[in-house]
Amino acid sequence: MKAEAVHQRRLLDLQELDTTLAQMNHRARTLPEIAELERLDARIAELRNALVVVETELGDLGREQRKAEADVDQVRTRAERDSRRLEAGQVSSPKELEGLQSEIASLQRRQGELEEIVLDVMERRETAEARRAELAKDLATAEQDRAVTEERRSTEISAIRADAATARDRRTRVAGEIPDDLLALYTKLRDQYGGVAAAPLRYGRCEGCKLALSTAELGEIRAALSDEVVRCENCRRILIRTTESGL
Structure with a gap:
């Protein structure tokens, strides 16, 4: 899947809001x-x-x-x-x-x-x-x-x-700023992976599953175009590349 880097990074804002809403719901129940x-x-x-x-x-x-x-x-x-x-x-x-x-x-x-x-x-x-x-x-x-x-x-x-x-x-x-196909993928993954569909790649580690990626995996991500939507090989969440990714 292709999506502009800015739209991919916007997923992190969406994920943060979804996580906040989930926390609010949990707090209201408990x-x-x-x-x-x-x-x-x-x-x-x-x-x-x-x-x-x-x-x-x-x-x-x-x-x-x-x-x-x-x-x-x-x-x-x-x-x-x-x-x-x-x-x-x-x-x-x-x-x-x-x-x-x-x-x-x-x-x-x-x-x-x-x-x-x-x-x-x-x-x-x-x-x-x-x-x-x-x-x-x-x-x-x-x-x-x-x-x-x-x-x-x-x-x-x-x-x-x-x-x-x-x-x-x-x-x-x-959500209105994110392309429909990327938003649909994000929504599907949220349902599959406990509410967390997108996570930043931080210093070679997926913040979704907290596992470090191998050198080969990091090499593939480094070689991928900025508009390529990449996924964590461990948890299959969308990996968002940032200035802290360590690539």
């Missing part, structure tokens, strides 16, 4: 804020699930406490009724008196047991409420951190997009 957002999303989901669990626990404890308090009230009411009977002398025989006194004592023991249950439930409820408050605080912090991180990510993405738009405009202008 911003540290993206990983941080994923971590925060997982943390927020974990905290929300934990809050659902503790809210359910608090609901159960509330019902348990109300039932225990109702049981206490029921036993207390019965004990008070029996005590009033005893104080009023509404007992007809010693046996009935003994039975009533025994029932009052049993009710008092039962009331004590139920009050212990109420206290235990209240303590567990207090612990659960403290846990809920802690989780709610942690969730609010995580959500705030996410909002800040998302804003930072959006700012970074906006800056990258602006720079990329400028680079694409420059690329369009540069």
Whole structure:
């Protein structure tokens, strides 16, 4: 293929812009804020699930406490009724008196047991409420951190997009200065060789594959006309001759 030397050298400008655009795309995909957002999303989901669990626990404890308090009230009411009977002398025989006194004592023991249950439930409820408050605080912090991180990510993405738009405009202008057949070859090689299609020959080494060319290869390039498009024998990329080629 033939192409004027100036057009061949323009490929280096195009390659630089393409490499810059690829780097911008990579940076946009790998911003540290993206990983941080994923971590925060997982943390927020974990905290929300934990809050659902503790809210359910608090609901159960509330019902348990109300039932225990109702049981206490029921036993207390019965004990008070029996005590009033005893104080009023509404007992007809010693046996009935003994039975009533025994029932009052049993009710008092039962009331004590139920009050212990109420206290235990209240303590567990207090612990659960403290846990809920802690989780709610942690969730609010995580959500705030996410909002800040998302804003930072959006700012970074906006800056990258602006720079990329400028680079694409420059690329369009540069590509317009390159003959169609040379541009087509460059595009084909970019697809084949990981985005790098043209590289300078610098002091006898291809900057595309970083390998030094043999003396025979350099001799062939030295003998080639300036408008001859030469390729690296190692990586097959387009080799651009410059003042630093060492020919």
